[in-house]
Amino acid sequence: MIRPYLAFDFGGTKNACALFLQEDAHAFHLDALEKRASPPQPDAAYDYATMLELARNVLRGREPIAIGVSFGGPVRAQEGVVVLSHHVAGWENVSLRAKLENEFHARVVVDNDANVAALGETKFGAGAASRISKDRQIEIGAREDATQGKNCSSVLYVTVSTGVGGGWILNGEIYRGANELAGEIGHVVIDPNGPPCVCGRRGCVEQLACGPAIARHARERLINNPARGKILRELIQNDFSQVTALRVNQAALAGDALAREVMDAAARALGFALGNVICLMNPQRIIIGGGVSNAGEHYFEMVRAAARENVMPQLRNAVDIVPAALGDDAPLWGALALVV
Amino acid sequence: MIRPYLAFDFGGTKNACALFLQEDAHAFHLDALEKRASPPQPDAAYDYATMLELARNVLRGREPIAIGVSFGGPVRAQEGVVVLSHHVAGWENVSLRAKLENEFHARVVVDNDANVAALGETKFGAGAASRISKDRQIEIGAREDATQGKNCSSVLYVTVSTGVGGGWILNGEIYRGANELAGEIGHVVIDPNGPPCVCGRRGCVEQLACGPAIARHARERLINNPARGKILRELIQNDFSQVTALRVNQAALAGDALAREVMDAAARALGFALGNVICLMNPQRIIIGGGVSNAGEHYFEMVRAAARENVMPQLRNAVDIVPAALGDDAPLWGALALVV
Structure with a gap:
C-alpha cells in the first residue's frame, strides 16, 4: 500500500512542501517537492496560503495520512503551537497543528527547524546507518533498529x-x-x-x-x-x-x-x-x-x-x-x- | 508484602550498604544502614568482603529481590562491569554484577556514583515531588507519575x-x-x-x-x-x-x-x-x-x-x-x- 506523508518546511525566507511515499515497512521515497521563495515582506497569512497551494500541487488529489512540520522559529512542540517567527510577522501564538488538522483531517506534528533537521540527519542523513541514495529513495530499517545502534542514538546537530x-x-x-x-x-x-x-x-x-x-x-x-x-x-x-x-x-x-x-x-x-x-x-x-x-x-x-x-x-x-x-x-x- | 531491596555504595574511602523495604506500591523506608571506613590501603577483595559482611548485617536472613550498586569510578553500566577505581587497586574490569548475582541470586544493576546520585536526588531528593521525611520514609508515587512532571524529568547533578x-x-x-x-x-x-x-x-x-x-x-x-x-x-x-x-x-x-x-x-x-x-x-x-x-x-x-x-x-x-x-x-x- 502506498501511504503518502506530507512534509512542510516553513523556512522564513522560503517555504517548501514535499510528498513522501512509503513503499513498504522500510522504504520511503520523495515523490514530489515544491519550493517558493518569499517576497520581501511576507506575513503568516501569506506563508500559510502558499503552503496550502504547494501542498495541493504535490498531493494531486491524494490524502496524506500524516503531516510533519518544520518551523523556522520557537515552537511549543507538545502543543503544536508556534511561538513566533523571527523573520515573518503574524506567527505569534498560532496553533499551526490545529489549523493543519482541520485542513487535512490528518495527524500533525510540529517542531522547530533545528530539532527537525537534527532528527532528519539522524534518521536519514549523516547519522543514519543507511543513507539516502541519489534518487532519494532509502531504506530506513534503521528506524526500527535504533535500539540496536544502527542509527546514532545521541546526536548534536549544529547549523552554522x-x-x-x-x-x-x-x-x-x-x-x-x-x-x-x-x-x-x-x-x-x-x-x-x-x-x-x-x-x-x-x-x-x-x-x-x-x-x-x-x-x-x-x-x-x-x-x-x-x-x-x-x-x-x-x-x-x-x-x-x-x-x-x-x-x-x-x-x-x-x-x-x-x-x-x-x-x-x-x-x-x-x-x-x-x-x-x-x-x-x-x-x-x-x-x-x-x-x-x-x-x-x-x-x-x-x-x-x-x-x-x-x-x-x-x-x-x-x-x-x-x-x-x-x-x-x-x-x-x-x-x-x-x-x- | 514487604519486599527488601539491597543497596551498595562502593565509595573508595568507605563502603556502605542499606536495606530498603517496600511498604506498598509507593512507599519505601530505610530499614537498616551499615557503613565502614576503609583502611589506608584497601583493595578490591577487601571492599567486596566488607560489603558481603555489611549486607549480612542488614539482611539478617532475608533475601533481597533486587540489588542496586553505586560504584565510585567508571563503570560499563550496560554490562555491569567496573572499569577501575581511582582509589582502590584490583577493580580493573571486574564483572561486579555477575559476582553479586551469583552471591545473592537476585537482579543486580550497577552504575557509577555520579549517575546513581543524580538518579537518587531526582527520584527521592532535591528533584523529587515528595521529599524524604525525617525518618526517611517517603512516598514515591512520583516515580510512576514522572511523565506528568511530578519529578524533574531533566536534571544535571553536580558534585563539588x-x-x-x-x-x-x-x-x-x-x-x-x-x-x-x-x-x-x-x-x-x-x-x-x-x-x-x-x-x-x-x-x-x-x-x-x-x-x-x-x-x-x-x-x-x-x-x-x-x-x-x-x-x-x-x-x-x-x-x-x-x-x-x-x-x-x-x-x-x-x-x-x-x-x-x-x-x-x-x-x-x-x-x-x-x-x-x-x-x-x-x-x-x-x-x-x-x-x-x-x-x-x-x-x-x-x-x-x-x-x-x-x-x-x-x-x-x-x-x-x-x-x-x-x-x-x-x-x-x-x-x-x-x-x-
Missing part, C-alpha cells in the same frame, strides 16, 4: 549560517529541554571579552563562528592590514561591503593567508565549544549543517582538531564531527521522521 | 568536592552518553589560560571550583597579601598547610573579606559554566552536592547569579539551581532507584 543553532537527539528522540529551549550552542559563551552578541552578552559561539562573524572579522583584518589579503581584495573588488563568508572561504581555498586565518579562527572557536559539549554530553556524533558547513574538508579538520584539543584524553577518540548530508532538505526529511 | 563530577537524568532516565562518559562538567574549560588540570588542559571547571582549588587559591592570596585574611589566618594558626575549603568558608562566613573573595570566585566559576550548560541543555533543575555544596545560601546565591548572567534573556527564569537533599546517602537512594 546567519546564526548558530542546534538540536539534540538523545536516546533516539528529540530532546527539547524543560522550556523547549535546549540546543542553543550558538549562545554558549567561550570568550567573555569577545564581540558583543544580540543576546546582550559577549563572546557567544555565534559571534565567533557564524557567517556574518566571519565576514566582519575578515573586514576588520583587511582594514587593519592594508598589505595583506590580496586574493580576497580581488574577489570583493576592494568593496568591503562585498565581504561574505562564502568569499572569505573562496579566497582561503585559493591561497589567501589572511582569509585562511579568519576561516581557521572561526573553525577553532566552534571546535573549542564542541570539545566542551563532548565532555559534558559525550554524544555519539556531531553533525554540522548550514551554509558555513560547505566550507570544505580543511574547515572540518580545523573544527575536529580544536575539539580534540579541548576534551579529556579518554574522549579524544569520541570526537566524531561530520558534515550534514541532506543539505537544504534536512527539515523535510526530518518532518517525515516526525510522523513515521 | 575533591573534584567536580556530574550525572545527567534526561527524560526521567540516566543519560550515559555514547561511551558512558557523559556529565564531565568538571572538565569543561572556561578559562584556557587558567590553572593546569590533571587532564592535561587548563582552566577546567574543576580547577576553579573544587575544594582543593579553593584552598590553593586562598593560600596564594594569603601569601601575596600579608595584611589581609586575618580571620582565616587565625583559623589555620598561620600554618598554610592547614588551609582547606571548609576553613576558607568558615572564615568567609565570619566576615573575612579575602576568604569571601575566594569563595565567591569559586562560586562564580561554577555558575558561569552552569549558565553555558543551561543554554545548551535547558535542564529543569541543577542539583549541587558534595562537600563544597554545604557552604551555605550565600554560595548558592553567587552560583545562581553567575549562571543568570551567562544565559540568554529567555532562559533567566530557567535557572533553577538547588542544593542536594540526600547528603552522603544519595548513592544508596539512587541505588534503590536503579532497581525499583
Whole structure:
C-alpha cells in the first residue's frame, strides 16, 4: 500500500512542501517537492496560503495520512503551537497543528527547524546507518533498529549560517529541554571579552563562528592590514561591503593567508565549544549543517582538531564531527521522521 | 508484602550498604544502614568482603529481590562491569554484577556514583515531588507519575568536592552518553589560560571550583597579601598547610573579606559554566552536592547569579539551581532507584 506523508518546511525566507511515499515497512521515497521563495515582506497569512497551494500541487488529489512540520522559529512542540517567527510577522501564538488538522483531517506534528533537521540527519542523513541514495529513495530499517545502534542514538546537530543553532537527539528522540529551549550552542559563551552578541552578552559561539562573524572579522583584518589579503581584495573588488563568508572561504581555498586565518579562527572557536559539549554530553556524533558547513574538508579538520584539543584524553577518540548530508532538505526529511 | 531491596555504595574511602523495604506500591523506608571506613590501603577483595559482611548485617536472613550498586569510578553500566577505581587497586574490569548475582541470586544493576546520585536526588531528593521525611520514609508515587512532571524529568547533578563530577537524568532516565562518559562538567574549560588540570588542559571547571582549588587559591592570596585574611589566618594558626575549603568558608562566613573573595570566585566559576550548560541543555533543575555544596545560601546565591548572567534573556527564569537533599546517602537512594 502506498501511504503518502506530507512534509512542510516553513523556512522564513522560503517555504517548501514535499510528498513522501512509503513503499513498504522500510522504504520511503520523495515523490514530489515544491519550493517558493518569499517576497520581501511576507506575513503568516501569506506563508500559510502558499503552503496550502504547494501542498495541493504535490498531493494531486491524494490524502496524506500524516503531516510533519518544520518551523523556522520557537515552537511549543507538545502543543503544536508556534511561538513566533523571527523573520515573518503574524506567527505569534498560532496553533499551526490545529489549523493543519482541520485542513487535512490528518495527524500533525510540529517542531522547530533545528530539532527537525537534527532528527532528519539522524534518521536519514549523516547519522543514519543507511543513507539516502541519489534518487532519494532509502531504506530506513534503521528506524526500527535504533535500539540496536544502527542509527546514532545521541546526536548534536549544529547549523552554522546567519546564526548558530542546534538540536539534540538523545536516546533516539528529540530532546527539547524543560522550556523547549535546549540546543542553543550558538549562545554558549567561550570568550567573555569577545564581540558583543544580540543576546546582550559577549563572546557567544555565534559571534565567533557564524557567517556574518566571519565576514566582519575578515573586514576588520583587511582594514587593519592594508598589505595583506590580496586574493580576497580581488574577489570583493576592494568593496568591503562585498565581504561574505562564502568569499572569505573562496579566497582561503585559493591561497589567501589572511582569509585562511579568519576561516581557521572561526573553525577553532566552534571546535573549542564542541570539545566542551563532548565532555559534558559525550554524544555519539556531531553533525554540522548550514551554509558555513560547505566550507570544505580543511574547515572540518580545523573544527575536529580544536575539539580534540579541548576534551579529556579518554574522549579524544569520541570526537566524531561530520558534515550534514541532506543539505537544504534536512527539515523535510526530518518532518517525515516526525510522523513515521 | 514487604519486599527488601539491597543497596551498595562502593565509595573508595568507605563502603556502605542499606536495606530498603517496600511498604506498598509507593512507599519505601530505610530499614537498616551499615557503613565502614576503609583502611589506608584497601583493595578490591577487601571492599567486596566488607560489603558481603555489611549486607549480612542488614539482611539478617532475608533475601533481597533486587540489588542496586553505586560504584565510585567508571563503570560499563550496560554490562555491569567496573572499569577501575581511582582509589582502590584490583577493580580493573571486574564483572561486579555477575559476582553479586551469583552471591545473592537476585537482579543486580550497577552504575557509577555520579549517575546513581543524580538518579537518587531526582527520584527521592532535591528533584523529587515528595521529599524524604525525617525518618526517611517517603512516598514515591512520583516515580510512576514522572511523565506528568511530578519529578524533574531533566536534571544535571553536580558534585563539588575533591573534584567536580556530574550525572545527567534526561527524560526521567540516566543519560550515559555514547561511551558512558557523559556529565564531565568538571572538565569543561572556561578559562584556557587558567590553572593546569590533571587532564592535561587548563582552566577546567574543576580547577576553579573544587575544594582543593579553593584552598590553593586562598593560600596564594594569603601569601601575596600579608595584611589581609586575618580571620582565616587565625583559623589555620598561620600554618598554610592547614588551609582547606571548609576553613576558607568558615572564615568567609565570619566576615573575612579575602576568604569571601575566594569563595565567591569559586562560586562564580561554577555558575558561569552552569549558565553555558543551561543554554545548551535547558535542564529543569541543577542539583549541587558534595562537600563544597554545604557552604551555605550565600554560595548558592553567587552560583545562581553567575549562571543568570551567562544565559540568554529567555532562559533567566530557567535557572533553577538547588542544593542536594540526600547528603552522603544519595548513592544508596539512587541505588534503590536503579532497581525499583
